[in-house]
Amino acid sequence: MFTILGIRPPGAKMVLVPLAFELAVQNPAGARIAREAGAARIELAQALALGGLTPSRGTLRSVLATVGDDGPEVHVLIRPRAGGFQYGSDAIAVIVHDVRDVLAAGAHGVVVGCQDETGALDREALARIVDAAGGASVTLHRVIDVTPDPIAALRTARELGMRRVLSSGGASQAIDGIDTLRALVAEAAGGIEVMAGSGIDVDTVAAIAATGVDAVHFSAKRTVYADGGVRMGSASDGVGGYEVTDRETALAIVAALRAAETSAA
DSSP states (O other): OEEEOSOOOTTOOOOEEEOEEEEEESSHHHHHHHHHHTOSEEEEOBOGGGTOBOOOHHHHHHHHHHHOTTSOEEEEEOOSOSSOSBOOHHHHHHHHHHHHHHHHTTOSEEEEOOBOTTSSBOHHHHHHHHHHHTTSEEEEOGGGGGSSOHHHHHHHHHHTTOSEEEEOTTSSSGGGGHHHHHHHHHHHTTSSEEEEESSOOTTTHHHHHTTTOSEEEEOOEEEEOTTSSOOOSOGGGTOOOEEEEOHHHHHHHHHHHHHHHHHHO
């Protein structure tokens, strides 16, 4: 569950560093929790209940100010709409503009993904998106889990120069996709990072980390209702719940991860 830092000369001691983790957040409050917990990265999005959408520029600016120069990197989800990952030319143009825009605003990287009509990764569109990133870190999101062949998708992402893939191993919950996660790690062979995510909690984080992934990703979110906990009306009435990052849950997951690393050392 540790990663090896640097290249070891013969006879030199192996240096181990704790496994990196990324926290998915939607606002500055979530960013503060990520910083406190020691996250390497934030994935910033809005509408996580819809799988995540591109956040506003105001949200990005506020989160960047919250984490400061020495806090977690801020990687922005670029997803123009909910409902799948097959996009027409107009949507791809929006994605390209958004990638350039958030990086110009100070984001450290972007999180993207799109499919062609066969369900495979849209290589041409992704090449445009990676080019628009201009060398900044690009993560392929969980579109990899709904492609016909996640291993082939990982190869495509690596060939396009993406930094990492986020995957649940093709399952709804990462704990159920462990075998595929192991296969992705083996295929990556250090040429691209593999980050595990989806449903990771205190009970599963250690087992998922033990697959050999480079990082784990979780949201530690809970739903808050404006009336103090009783659901009133429907979301269309404007009185539905909203999701926030739960500090205690996030810290508990990190503690479970670090405890497992200590016992394995």
